Amino acid sequence: MKTVVIGGSGHIGSFLVPRLVRAGHEVVNISRGTSTPYTDSPEWQQVRQVAADREQEDRDGTFGDRVAELGADVVVDLVCFTLDSATALVNRLRGEVGHFLHCGSIWRYGESLKLPLAEGSDSALIPTDEYGIQKRDIARMLKEESASGGLVTTSLHPGHIVGPGWHPVGPLGNFDPTVWQKISGGQTVLMPGSGAEMMHHVHADDLAQAFEKAIDRRDAAAGEDFNIVAPTALSVRGYARIAASWFGQEPHLETVGWDEFRRTSTPEHADTSWAHLSRNHCLTIEKAKSLLGYAPRYEPEQAVHESLRWLVDHGQLQVSSPA
Template structure:
C-alpha cells in the first residue's frame, strides 16, 4: 500500500515510518522540512519527502489537496490539532482514501473519576484545556464520520510519549531538568499533592506499533478509538523512587502545598505539573490488545530510562552522579 504520513519526522513518525517501510509499504512523509527524525534508520532512504506548511495550506484550503494529490491508500495524520483542520482533511479524502488514522491524545480526557480509564464511558471528566477539547472534538467527529458510512477512520490516543532525543515528563509532571539533578544527587524533592497522583507514559515505538497494527487490521480499527499507553502507569512517589535507584540513591520526598511549589519554580513548570498531576490518569489498553493485537514492549520506567540515558550520553542533560544501571 501507499501510505502518506503527515508529520513523520516527529516523535511517533521517527519510529512509524521505518516500520512501514520494513512492512513493504510505499511511504511518503509530509513535513515542514525543518527537522530530521529523532532516530536514524536506513529505511528513510526509501521514503519520499514532501515539504508542506500545513498551517498555511490549511489557511488557504489546500492541504487536503496536497495529501490527495499523492494518491495514498492510507493517510496517517500525526500533527492535527484543530477540529477545523481535521474536518477539511476528511472532506478532501472522503471517497478517495481507504483509511485515515489520526493521532489523538489522552488529554481528550480530563480528571480521572475511576481507574483505569477506558475508551468512552464516564471514567474521566471533560477535557480541561483547548488542546484536549480540540482532540476530543476531532475524535468524536471522526467516529461519527465512519458511523455515517463516510471515510473509514481510526483515532489512537497516546499517553506521555517517551523516547530517545527528547526529555521525558519527570516525576513532578514537568520538563524541569533540575528535577533529575535533585533525584540523581539524592536531594529532597518538593512534591505538591499527595504523591499518589498517576501519570501514564508510553514509548514512541509502542505508539508506532499501534499505528502499524491499526493499518494492518483496518476492519477491527474502523471507526474506533484506542488508548495507547504502557502496560502500567507510574505514581509520583513510585516514579521518584524508581528513578532515584538508577543513580544509586533513595528518593526523599518533601510534601508541599501547591502555592509553595509554585513559589519555588517557574510558571511554566508549575503549570505543567498541575496539568499532569491534577488529571491523575491511568488507562486500560485492553481494547487495543483485543482488537489490534497491541503488545507494548516497554514498561514506563524502561522507556524513561532509555530517554535519560540518551540525553546524558549526548550532553543534553547534566546530572551530579552518573547512571548506575
C-alpha cells in the same frame, strides 16, 4: 500499499516510518522540512519527502488537495490539533483513501473519576484545556464520520510519549531538568499534592507499533478509538523512587502545597505539573490489545530510563552520577 504520513519526522514518525518501510509500504512523509528524524534508520532512504507548511495551507484551503493528490491508500495524520483542520482534511479525503488514522491524546479525558480510564466510559470529567477539547472533538467527529458510512477512520490516543531524543515528563509531571540533578544527587525534591497522582507514559516505538497494527487490521480498527499507553502507570512517589534507584540513591521528597510549589518553581513548570497531576491518569489498553493485538514492549520506567541515558550521553542533561 501507499501510505502518507503527515508529520513523520517527529517523535512518533521517527519510529513509525521505518516500521512501515520494513513492512513493504511505499511511504511518503509530509513535513515542514525543518527537522530530521530522531532515529537514523536506513529505511529513510526509501521514503519520499514532501515539504509543506500545514498551518499556512490550512489557511489557504489547499492542504487537503496536496494530500489527496498523492494517491494514498492510507493516510496517517500525526500533527493535527484542531477540529477545523481535521474536518477539512476528512472532507477532502472522503472517497479518495481507504483508511485515515489520527493521532489524538489521552488529554481528551479531563480529571479522572474512576481508574483505569476506558474508551467510551464516563470515568473522567470533560477536558477544560483547549488542546484536550480539540482532541476530544476530533475523535468524536471521526467516529461519526465512519458510523455514517463516510471515510474509514481510526484514532489512537497516546499517553506521555517518551523515547530517545527528547525530555520525558518527569516525576513532578513537568519537564524541569533540575529534578533529575536533585534525584541523582540525593537532594530533596519538593513535591506538590499527595504523591499518589498517576501519569501514564508510552514509548514512541510502542505507539508506532499500534499505528502499524491498526493499518494491518483495518476492519477491526474501522471507526474505533484506542488508548495507547504502557502496560502500567507511574505514581509520583513510585516514579521518584524508581528514578532514584538508577543513581544508587533513596528518594527524598518533601510534600508541599501547590501555592508553595508555585513559589519555588517557574510558572511554566508549575502549570505543566498541575496539568498532568490534576488529571491523575491511568488507562486501560484492553481494547487495543483485543482488537489490534497491541503488545507494548516497554514498561514506563524502561522508556524513561532509555530517554535519560540518551540525553546524558548526548550532553543534553546533567546528572550527578551515571544512570
